[in-house]
Structure formats: C-alpha cells, structure tokens
Amino acid sequence: MIHFVSISASLARVTVKEAVRSKVFVGLLAFAAALIVLSAILSNLAIGWPLRIVTDLSLAAIGLVSGILAIILAIGSTSRDMDRKTISFSLAKPVSRSTYVAGKFGGVLAAVLLNLVAMTICAAIVCFTHMHAEGPQFTVAAFLQASFLIALRATVITAVAVTFAVLVSPAVALMASAGIFVAAHLIADVRVLLEKADLGLLASILYRTLPDFSLLDGLAALVHGDPVITSATVPAILYALLYSAVALLLATIFFEKRDLG
Amino acid sequence: MKAIIRVAILLAAVAAVVAVQDLASSATARPSRPSTDAVVPRAGVVRRLALGHATAASDVYWLRFISYLGSDQAVRDGGSLLYPLGTLITDLDPRFAYAHEAAGLALNEFKRFEEAQAILDAGVRRNPGRWQTPFYAGFNAWDGLRQYERGAELFLRAARVPGGPAYLADLAARLFARSDAVGQGIALLDAMLADPGLTPSVREELQLRRQALEVEGFIRRVEERVDLFRIRNGRNPVSLAECGVSPDGPLVVPEGLELGLDARGVVTVEGFERPRLHEPGSSSPRKHRADHR
Numbered sequence: 001m002i003h004f005v006s007i008s009a010s011l012a013r014v015t016v017k018e019a020v021r022s023k024v025f026v027g028l029l030a031f032a033a034a035l036i037v038l039s040a041i042l043s044n045l046a047i048g049w050p051l052r053i054v055t056d057l058s059l060a061a062i063g064l065v066s067g068i069l070a071i072i073l074a075i076g077s078t079s080r081d082m083d084r085k086t087i088s089f090s091l092a093k094p095v096s097r098s099t100y101v102a103g104k105f106g107g108v109l110a111a112v113l114l115n116l117v118a119m120t121i122c123a124a125i126v127c128f129t130h131m132h133a134e135g136p137q138f139t140v141a142a143f144l145q146a147s148f149l150i151a152l153r154a155t156v157i158t159a160v161a162v163t164f165a166v167l168v169s170p171a172v173a174l175m176a177s178a179g180i181f182v183a184a185h186l187i188a189d190v191r192v193l194l195e196k197a198d199l200g201l202l203a204s205i206l207y208r209t210l211p212d213f214s215l216l217d218g219l220a221a222l223v224h225g226d227p228v229i230t231s232a233t234v235p236a237i238l239y240a241l242l243y244s245a246v247a248l249l250l251a252t253i254f255f256e257k258r259d260l261g
Numbered sequence: 262m263k264a265i266i267r268v269a270i271l272l273a274a275v276a277a278v279v280a281v282q283d284l285a286s287s288a289t290a291r292p293s294r295p296s297t298d299a300v301v302p303r304a305g306v307v308r309r310l311a312l313g314h315a316t317a318a319s320d321v322y323w324l325r326f327i328s329y330l331g332s333d334q335a336v337r338d339g340g341s342l343l344y345p346l347g348t349l350i351t352d353l354d355p356r357f358a359y360a361h362e363a364a365g366l367a368l369n370e371f372k373r374f375e376e377a378q379a380i381l382d383a384g385v386r387r388n389p390g391r392w393q394t395p396f397y398a399g400f401n402a403w404d405g406l407r408q409y410e411r412g413a414e415l416f417l418r419a420a421r422v423p424g425g426p427a428y429l430a431d432l433a434a435r436l437f438a439r440s441d442a443v444g445q446g447i448a449l450l451d452a453m454l455a456d457p458g459l460t461p462s463v464r465e466e467l468q469l470r471r472q473a474l475e476v477e478g479f480i481r482r483v484e485e486r487v488d489l490f491r492i493r494n495g496r497n498p499v500s501l502a503e504c505g506v507s508p509d510g511p512l513v514v515p516e517g518l519e520l521g522l523d524a525r526g527v528v529t530v531e532g533f534e535r536p537r538l539h540e541p542g543s544s545s546p547r548k549h550r551a552d553h554r
Contacts, residue, residue, distance in 0.1 A: 042324055049359045056314075
C-alpha cells in the first residue's frame, strides 16, 4: 500500500510539473483571468446588483476553464507517455497499471486544482471589491463552498478524462470526455424530457451512466445569498467522489487488459 | 531587403482584407430590421446552451437588455425587444428580482404598460420577500394602466412585506379613494389587519388608513345625498340637515369631523385631510369630483 502511494505520488509530481510548464495551463489561466476582469468591467455596465454579475460570470468561467483544462491535461499527458513510449518504461519497472492510473489522475487533478485556486483567488479579489453594493450578499465561506463544488466537478471530469485517455486513442478520448462534460450539465433536463417522451428506461440508463453536475451547482444559491452547502448537498459530494472512484476503477480494470505493444 | 518586402506584402494583405471586409459589409448592409422580427431564444434552450449556468446566462442577456435599452434602436422600435428579453432573463432566473423591476420600469417608460405589468406581476409572485417589486407593479397599475384598485392592492401588499415603507399604506388608501372602491379598501385592510405577523408600526399605519377610508366613505355618502337633493329639488341645499345629515341622523357626522356647504352647494370638509391622488401625467393634484360642481 505504501509502495502504491509513494509511486503514485511520484508519478503525480512528474505530471504536475509537466502540466504547469505546458502552454495550455498558462493559456487557460490567462484566459480565465481575462474573463474574470471582463466580468468586473461588465458588472459596472449593469445598472444594478453588480456583485451578482461579477460572481456569476467569473465562477461560471472558472467552472468551464477547469473542465476544459482537466480534459486537455489528462489526455495530453497520457498520450505523450504513449507516443514517446515512456509508458512502457514506467510500466516495465515494478509499477502496476493501477498505480499509473492513480498517479496520472492525482497529477492532473493537482494541476487543475492549482489552476482553480489561482482563478478563485483572482475572482475573490474582484468579487469582494464589489461587496456591500446593492443586491444579495454572501460570505467568504459561501464563496469558498461554491468554489469547492466547482472543484468536485473538476474531479469527476478529470477521472472521466483519465479513464478515456488510458483506454482509447487521444482523438476519441477528447471527443468522449468533452461530450460527457457537456452532457453532465444537461443530463437532469434530458432525463425529464425523455421521461416525458415515455423513454423512461433510456432516461434511467443515461442518468445512471453520466455524471449529473446539476447536483453540484452552488452558483445559483451563492448569487441569491442562500447557503451553498447544506445537509442536502452532502450526498451530492459523496456522489461525486464515488463516481470518480468508479471511473478510475473501470479505467484500471480495462487498462490492465490493454495491449500497449 | 527581403524582410522589408515580406512586411510590405503582409501589410498590403491586411489592408486588402480590411477593404474587402468593408466592401462585403456595405454590400450586405440593410436597414435595421424591426426588432419584432429579431429572435430572442426560449429560456429552456438558453439554459441548455449555457450548460446549466442559468444565472450566468441570465446576466449575459441582462447586459444585452441594458445595451438595447440605451440604444437608438430601442427608441426607433418603441422598445419592442424589451419584453421578450426581460421575459427570457426572468425565466432563466426567476429570483432575479432586480431584473423584473428594472424591466418593468423600462417598459413603463416606453408606455408598454401591459407588458410591464405582466413582468412585474411575475416578479411579485416569484419574489414575495421584496417590497420593491409590488411597489413598482402598483406604480405601473396606477400610472400606466390607470387601474387604481389593482395599484392599491399592490401597494398594500408591498406595505405588508417586512422593510416596506409605511407611506405605502397611505398611498394605497388614496388609490382606493380614487377608484371609488372605499369599501373594498376597508375590507382589504381588515384582511391584512387580521394577520398576526404584522409589526406594530405597520399595524398602526394600516389602522390609521382604515380610519381614514371610513371617514372618506362617510363623506362620499354625504355628497351622494347632496347630489340626490339637488336632483329632486332643482336647487342646492341650504344646509346639510336638509339632506338628512344631522346629530339626530340618519347620517351622523363622526366626532372631530366638520362638514359644511359652500355657496355653490359643494360639501366642505374640516378636521380631516381627504385621501387625494396626484394624477399620473399632471402637475397638480386632481380635484375631487365634488369640487367640480
């Protein structure tokens, strides 16, 4: 177990270093920062409730950028290992495939969370300069709770992207992960629509297969000044963690059987 | 030399692109379409396209609403995009109370009173904890639709919300008086006074307005008797006693109220300020019907 953890941690460290040096990481960070600054400028154009505008737009941007970054880093990092054949070296040593998956996931997630923390600090500074303006207010704790829910969504999509990255070609993995990222935001609505169309079984299968990000939405509560994490949110947090664990478990099982030759 | 030629070619190419773009845009330029033709998507579609970020999408359309409101196009169109945009924004985020209010007032400004009322009424239903929304809805009903009873009911509703200013109850009483619905106003105030959750200051204010409406109702009955006397006898009454208003009845003047008749046979009131209304669009308070005789 200690061996598993230490090797996974080493792999994760290498992945984080690679990720932080990548242009995508810096580019998306700059993009998110630009969106946050833009939201601050736009909030001044709105004739009321500026805090709502800046919070809404900046946290939505952070959620979007985190998801995109998780997908690109997971697929990019794994495909680089496969292209350069470094994966064969790694797996030739006493490193099991499950350790590799865990290390990749940990590394990509750490890089995404690093990015998310930087973006959240940037957004917090901008948001709190608009505090005490007209409209609903929220606390620092509520703001951090909403950011935590965004981090959970990033965790889920990282697990999904790592799973596809180790199982299929980069192009397919990119399309599948991006598709699931979009579907995860819509599945609650799609389920209702399918049930209305008497497609209850299909609705049920899709709902149980795809992650449901509507459960992890704290933005609406935050901008209306409501509590973000309540007792009702606790099962959603558990759901996100379990979903990620199941995705990684599937990745490990199928990756064990994959011929990398 | 080669580098200079390359830069020159690049600049020429950029200039060509700009020129062709201008040409293309002027070739396709059409007079701006009437905004009734413009398509404002449905809230459900936008919610899905925004990947569940409905409040953020609502904010984006809110910024578009504001930019349209301040544009020349809005003036040319008579603000025809305001209602579809306002509905989209408030459907995306029904708790965006400020958008309901600002959209309602913008529509009122463009004299789109029915649309303003629809959006404000939706705001009243969706955000019962805000006094501002029923206040603006009441204002539009009074100022735009000239529906004084409806305005009065909305002002009373606003007065009942914690934090609502006490003057709203007075405004409501004036509207009830203006709408000739004094009895209905008293009944509504009684219903509100039955609410045990009222704060003492609001209760006191509502009781004062109830008393004022009762007195106003009495004065109106006196005025009706004076009118009736004039019709039956073909002359103005000399005193109110001739109309049955005396200490012996049948109409007994309440304590503290002094009624009389002027030379034109118009009922005069002392000891009580009648709930009158500043008429929308006028600079002077509307004279009561008794003053016209």
